[in-house]
Amino acid sequence: MGKAQKKTGKGRLDKYYKLAKEQGYRARSAFKLIQLNKKYSFLESARCCIDLCAAPGGWLQVASKYMPVNSVIVGVDLVPIKPIPRVVTFASDITTPQCRNLIRAELKDWKADVVLHDGAPNVGSAWVQDAYGQSELVLMSMKLAVEFLLKGGTFVTKVFRSADYNNLIWVFNQLFGKVEATKPPSSRNVSAEIFVVCRDFLAPKHIDPKFFDPKHVFKDLSAMAPGEGGVSSKNYHESVFQPEKKRRKRDGYDEGDYILFKKAGAAEFIRCQDAVVFLGSINKITFDTEEEKEWLKLDITTSDVVANCEDLKVLGKGDFKALMRWRTALREEIGLEVKTKHAEELTEVVEVTEEVDEETAIQNELERLNAEAAARAKRDRRRANEVKTRTIQRMQLQMTAPLDIGLEQSDASLAFGQDDIFDLDGATKAMNSRGGAKRLEEEDDAEDDDEDEGGSDAENEDVLDSEEERERKVEGLQADLDGLYDAYRDRLRERDAKFKVKEARKNNKAREDWYGIAKKDSDDEDESEEEGGWDKMEETKERLGEDSSSDESDNDEGAPVRAGQKRPMDSNARGSQQIRKKARTSAASAAPPSNPQLNRAAQVWFSQDCFAGLDIDIEDDEAEEDVQMDEDEDEDEDDGAQDQAQTSDDEDDFEVVPQDPDDSAYMWDVENENEDELKEAKIRKHGLVTPEAVTIAQKLVNREKTRTELINDGFNRYSLNAKDGLPPWFLDDEDKHYKPNIPVTKEAVDALRAKMRALDARPIKKVAEAKARKKMRAAQRLEKAMKKAEGVNETTDITEREKAKQIEKLMQKGMANKQKKEVKLVVAKGAHKGVKGRPKGVKGRYVMVDSRMKKELRARKRKERATKKRKRT
């Protein structure tokens, strides 16, 4: 029992319960009022509201939220309500005059625009009693409502679907212009509650007090049926809506009504309030009066209708429906009723008229709820699809990983795409600086508008008409993309440790561009230049009579250096500056270059074998100009030193190669040649250490490649990779995928591995020390033996033969490697347990051990340490 109760309790903690908790409402019922107000909008325009049965105050919170500031809100309940800002509350029973007086005192002569009632009797009695109590409470609340409501005001009340439902609705209809019953989605389906919204209060001058008398309302209304008996209207309803069902009349005869066969005129049927009750209580409809006979002549009065009127007790559901339709048509014909409302309205709203009964109302309500749910589901599906499409687009732009797709997206994130793709808060911040976020928002809005209106495409076309506009838009998009990409990277950096490491590595190390063997990053241990390009360059430079130190002057003079083009000067290179300086003087006096008009890189390039024999005459206007400029400068500086200037000019021909920093093409760089020497020395010492170098070396040895080919390989598409003006996301992407296929063979890798294994196999320091100790001890023993042998040799009292024997023995002993005597461990268990002295069958040195020994030994040592410590302190 307890278990079942618990389960029910948990089941009640539904979506609205959680929402109420989240949004700070005191009760989940708050959403009922929110949904009712959404449909009928009565709170926004209200200046005064009374909430009857308001504890704990959920509805009051909603009223205070949705009603205009400075409006008057009064809440009453049996139990006190915790204070709510802008709301006056008091504890009182709404069925008492005291409550009425309190409200009157509070409102003075004000009238309320809205009276709310969500009361439920505080008793857990039987369902029938509860329902009746509820109906009574509704009547009481209605009594207060009509007293305080303004003409045209709204009364919202909760009603249970019970036998009294129709009676209540009838009363409401007498006092309000529009009465609609509805069940908001937040009201549980299992609950019998339904909310009746009575609008347009008629404020009649005189209201019959019987309307507020439960005894009268819930009994007398049924008595208004043509039968005039005390039979409940429910029975009549059942006999009309389920005529097939046979039921006994257990109630006996109605009071004062002892006739079984009842007749009534058609006029009575047409004019009565509750046609269903009429049909259920009458056996035959007659056409006796003149007016009724006239109706028989009308087209709408078909022979079927007349036949049906003959005996109502034999009719089926369809026949009753036909009679109801005829009645409605006739009422319209004679002006009792205006034309029927739109079908849509009828399904939307449970309009309580005579022909729509409780069951139909519920049916309509359910249909409406189902339709709403279906529409909501469709909308959600569409949104999800949109998000998916956007994600795919972004993925195609390489802005997100495929992993991000399929992750649940919260509605909140829909506003700006997806949280998982980019941290859009971050992105917005990043883009705000350049106004990108606003633009993107505008575009998103525009997109939404497009969806909503579905016809603004043409307008957009107009906007994009001019070419300028289009370009601006493209630029804007580009900026937005960059912003988003930056934000994405920031986010990755925050989240992904791996990414951080990568970034750091990237910053420390230049891009791993492949310049072939002719040009390598100096950080790289690969010394393959020496195997191919180094010799070639060296040769060329010798031929040109140039030295590497000229580069320094380049640097000193501030010649622009292109990223990725020059090798950074490491400490070794700096160390070699001195050597270079020395070499410079000799280089200056060395033979002049073969073609002074070409810059140094060009000379190195054209000095290759493949250009041999060709008469190259390339004009380098730029170089010429610069040389000219330098000449002028030198002249200004030192007019008298002609010879010196000439020498300097000659040097400048090689050393000053002005480079346009914007020039995207990489040049052949031959600076830091001495670095190559150092590398060569390193290679001689350590050998080749990268698989590329080993591969190239193997190819050279096997004559698969020539040195010229290797140099030519250095000029590849990766070495002329202009990156100016490219967006960072593109460069990052290129960095990932645009990589040279570095020539590495399996054999080269194997060879390097074998080398590494051999290195690994080398003894470590401690082993080497142990070996050295061993060697030293052997030498000491030998020395000792030699000394002893000398002593033996010097003795005179033994023969030479004996001497030789003794010396041989001594030497053998000295040379012999002393073997440690093996100690046998004998475990004191089984046959050896408790044995004192040498155990049986054990020869040589031995130690007796037992299972406790290790622990005892440790304990002893521990104790010793402890006593030592104590003594010290």
Ligand SMILES: C[S@@+](CC[C@H](N)C(=O)[O-])C[C@H]1O[C@@H](n2cnc3c(N)ncnc32)[C@H](O)[C@@H]1O
């Ligand atoms: C379902 S609750 C109302 C919840 C409220 N609408 C809200 O949103 O917080 C029903 C309330 O009716 C109150 N009630 C029942 N009979 C009452 C009476 N005779 N007078 C005043 N309040 C009554 C109960 O005390 C209970 O707090």
